[in-house]
Amino acid sequence: MLAFHSFLADRIVNTEAVALSPTIGWLLLTCAIVFGLLMISYREQWRRLWLRLEDPRTIGIFRFLFAIAILLNVNGLWEHFHYLFTDEGIFFTDTAREVLAKKQFAGFGDVRAGEPAGFFDTQAMWNFFKGNKLSPLFFWDSPTAFWTYLIIFEAVTLAFALGFRARVTGVLSFFMWHGLCARNPLFMEGTDAVYSCMFFYLLFAKSGHAYSIDNWLRCRKLRRKGLLQTGEQVAKPDGQETAKQALQPIYRLIPAWPRLLMMLQVATIYLFTGSAKTGHVWMRGDSLYYALNMDHFYRVPPQLLSQVFGTNVFRVMTWTVHVWQISFFLVIVGLILRWAHRQKFAPTTLGQRVLRRSLWVVLGLLALAVAEVAWPVHYPAKASLPLVHVQWIFGVAWVALMAVVGWGLYRLRNRPFNVTLAGRRYTLDLDWFCSWVLGRRVFLTLGLLFHGHIMALMNIGMFAPIMMLTYVVFLNGHEVGLIVQRLGRGLNRLAGRNVVDTTFVWAQHPSAPGLARDRAQVPGWVLVVTLGCLAGAVATKVLGPKTWTSPLLWLGGGTLVAGAVVAAIRARRQAPLATDSLPWAYGPLGRFVANTLIIYHITAVAVWTLPVKDCLSTFRTQAAKPFRGWLVHTHTAQSWNMFSPNPPRSNTFLRVLVHDTDGEVYDLNTDVYAPEQRPIPWIFNDRMRKMNRRITGRRHGKNSWYLKWHARYHCREWALQNGGEAPKKVEIVKMNYRIPTPEQVKTRGYYIPEIQLAKFGKQRVIHTAECATAPEAQLPNWMRERYGLPLLPEGAEKPWIKHRHKKWERKQKRLAKRRAQQRESK
Amino acid sequence: MHTQLILGIAPLIETSLENPGVRVIDFAAFGVLALVWVFVGLLLLFVRSLLRDDNNLQRGL
Incomplete structure (x- = not known):
């Protein structure tokens, strides 16, 4: 906090931007409410998208590759283990406690200062466990202790990679990896933040359901009992038929939402980092040149290459990468649009269509309003074109873009374009648009090109590999199965014999019995009331009366929970959905918990990643407050200011x-x-x-x-x-x-x-x-x-004494006094 | 040439080839770049063959 205040003191504050901040804040809140209403109007699509089951193979292969990458990332530090993580390194044990986790160790004694060893009392211990830096290396960090820790971490992570007790080993590996980071974050960079976020989502996925020892052991057991699907049942699955025979699938379906969160996370990284690159070097297209010419990072001297390509090819590449990063989220828009189109949801009523279209238009106009309000403090004073002209041009262009998007979507959905090229007739429908214009083949290929260049020409550790690895989650399990099958065929061709069985194995059939097919659904009006209460709570928190804030939050939360309970009870009396309908990932309670978590987390990351700018300064920190604890403790607090606003020169x-x-x-x-x-x-x-x-x-x-x-x-x-x-x-x-x-x-x-x-x-x-x-x-x-070195005489050592015991006692007395005063005042 | 030396800038390529100080390693980046493109080309061919042979690869979510 002190650093933050000194930061504020050091920089020049744009007072005009600060003055605009409340207006922008209210506009953004209105945007959020309208978006919430939109999602409520699409609630059936929302829950079908997030709470469905899917083939486990993507997550299975991702678990294996990701855990190996985590090991490579940690082992890449091997030269600095001693320096970073042991009591013989940059920080003594107690110094590490003080400089890296001061609050957590406020009640912990330093024996060098004659203080009692360990935590002073249970409050002090609770103080430690409340924090997010829960590393055993704050207590035991001699070289022997560190190496023991590292060996256990490596063994656990390897077990996770191989899918042995994947749930347990995944959680253990996650905490042990953060134990290393907490003991000394000096080495950490953007790469580690990517690992951190993706690892958290992976913990929620049932990653041991494919390509794992867990699943292999399960299949072996079932096969011995004659209960595993084989031959025809695997090649041409029939859920009802295999159910009659009580056969179990090789690949059980798993909840899809962790993978979708991972995809959103990747898009967030790119959108954030692309939007933060606002400097003139990026505009001029020279970023790749400067990045390549950093002596710390290039693999081979790039100076001659830069002479030839620095002012031409590199510039095109820089601009391409910048645009690609900012627009990367479109790949997710494309995937969801195509998914919804193929799902063939029940036709909407006229009222629903009007409501949705109106909300989309309002959302678009609100976004325009944010931009128009913020223009004056982002426009250079010496620009040749007057600001008002720019605002008009932007406004007209934005509205025109909205109209084109609306018209284009309507045409692609309802009246596809027909084009004849070289005698062949092509139908350009929504499916085509999502596959080609917003397709993975475009965005992921560009990503592979970008990261491939970075990886080949620059040595920035495991950043490029982890980013390319995250692209795996953009493939579904069926696609991963096909790719593995293709690789198997290639291996067989190379070996000249059948080394691996390349029969394609289908995942569990969605019509298989035993999967959740209840009709429980929280009514739309309950969701609207909840959203209204939350919006009201924010408004009363800012404008008052503040005494209403808490009741509104309770009312909103209570209505939601009550609505969910009533829906679940009602669903018990209703007939389940037909067996040919897609099953849910969980029953009503599981869906409610998972959905609440998903919405809360997405909101948290969205608020946290609002730009640190003067025009958002009056509300940004306050808005992030309700989410801080969650993001910090889950290690998903994030910022992706890489090479921004300009790269170093x-x-x-x-x-x-x-x-x-x-x-x-x-x-x-x-x-x-x-x-x-x-x-x-x-x-x-x-x-x-x-x-x-x-x-x-x-x-x-x-x-x-x-x-x-x-x-x-x-x-x-x-x-x-x-x-x-x-x-x-x-x-x-x-x-x-x-x-x-x-x-x-x-x-x-x-x-x-x-x-x-x-x-x-x-x-x-x-x-x-x-x-x-x-x-x-x-x-x-x-x-x-x-x-075995000669000892120093008494007094020659100058330990850093923090007097924690005294401070702790003073603090406890102060708190006791305050409590007594509060009791008396009551 | 005098300006170039003052700035610490090496001679232009045309003359640097005659310069005994020129390093072969300075050309290595071109080779690395070419390797990237070969690799990406092979990858695209692989993906194309998957797309051509099996429409199931276009399943998306």
Whole structure:
């Protein structure tokens, strides 16, 4: 919070934008209400989409690949395990508690300060468990403890990959992975946030139902009893026939909603990052050039390539990627439109059609209103065209676009276009439009091209692989089954014999008995009342009377729960849906819980990812408050500001200089300015490069807080490597040089980074640690004992004492006093 | 040439080929780029063959 306030203090606030913020806030709230009403009007489609069952093979293959990628991602840190996660690394155990999880450890004693060991009382312990950094490495982090933790993590994650007790091993792996991240997030980057979000959704999927040891063991057991579908039953499934024989399928259907959440997450990443790229370098199309020319990341020198392509091909690629990122969500629109079209829902009444169309129009106009209101504070003062003209042009274009979308959808659905090309007649209907214009073949192929280039030319670790891996969730299980079958055939051809059985196995038939087919449905009016109560609660919270807020929330929640209970009880008396109808993922209670979770989570991510801008500043933080706990604890709090608003345009390095007691200065060659840190081609990622960027980076006008701890670590590490003798001081030097512009490189030829750094590089000391006096810069006696080094005399160690016990007692007294006052006032 | 040296910019390609200082590795990025396109091409051929042989691949959700 302190950092946030200093951030506000450091930057210039656009007061005009702040003044617009409440108006934009109300407009956005109205948009949300209208969208909610729209979804209520589509409630049958909504629940059919989210709460259906599907083939488990996509999630099965994704689980395997994802868990392997998690292992690769963690093991990619192997050179820095000691530095990051042990008590001999950058943070001592208690320092890690203080700087990384201060609130959680407010009631935890530091024995070095003579405080009682462990938590002071049960309140202190509860305080710890309330937080989201629940890592055992905050308690046990000696090298032995860490390696034990890592081995267990690897074993559990491997078991998850293979689908052994997938539910349990998945949850364990998730928490252990976050245990590592919590102990030291210095290494974390956008890549890890992708893993974090996708892992959370994967936990909800029944990922062990396909391509797993769990399913293999289950099938083996059933086969022995003669209860497993085989031969014809698998190749040409008939739900009723196999049910008569009481046979079980190889692939049981699983709930589809976790996969859909994953797809939305991928679209969110791209939409967020694309929208945040508002800088002039992106507009000029030079981002790829600068990204490729960052010395920390390229695999082979890109300077000559940049000279040839920097001002032409790279620009086209940059603009293409930018547009593709912003419009990526269209692939989901396409998938849902096509799905709904193929489902052939019951025809709508005229009233329903009018209501839906009206709501769509209102939503479109509200979105236009947000843009028009925000234009003045986003428009450059020196622009040649007057603002009012731009607003008119935009407004007319927007309305025209709405009309084209409405007309186009109507034509594609009801009166498809017919085109004759080279004598062949093509029907351009909604199915065609969703497959070709909004199709996966367009957006995922572009994504593979983009990430493929990044992966081949730049070494940014596991980012490109995880993004390409997420594309698997855009295929359904049947498609994955076909691809696996095709790969099996290829393998057989290569081997010259049948190595694998390539019979296509159908998943469980939807008409199979035992699946949920009840008619329970929360009535539309209940949903409208709930939405109205929630909107009212927000309005009263802002405008008052605030005493109404809580009752409105209770009324909304109570109405929803009561509506769901009544619907479930009624459904018991109703005949189930016909066996040829698609089954539900769960019974009424499961559907209610899952649907509430889905809506809450989508709302939470949508609010959380609102841009951090002045024109949203008066409500953004308050609006995110009800969701903060959920997102932080589930590790799905997210921000995707990658290379935005502009990519860096200089190469920055971190240099560590050690001054020993004889006055000799040693350069530890810690970054790629040193030839030994610059292998070409650069194959395996080293996260030190990213960490160096973070340590030397400045945020809100201040140096990174990691800086001093990094310098102190080097004081200790030098002593450890030199028989216990500490150096005099450690200096952290920031070196940097500007990357020549694409035009300079085009006209003058490509540059050699080493020459550029030597001739034009700047360097300055950004931190100095005096090893004898800086807190925790001395190799402590407990470590000296561990390595058999001479001990320091008493008083030579300068531990960082936080006086938590005193602070805790003071706080408890304060709270007790306040409680007493409250009792008296009552 | 004088300006180029001051700026730390290497000679233009035409002259750099005669320059003993030119590095073969500077050309490697072109090879990497070509490999990406070959890989993507093969991938697209695979997907195309799947689409052609089995319409079931276009099932979407």
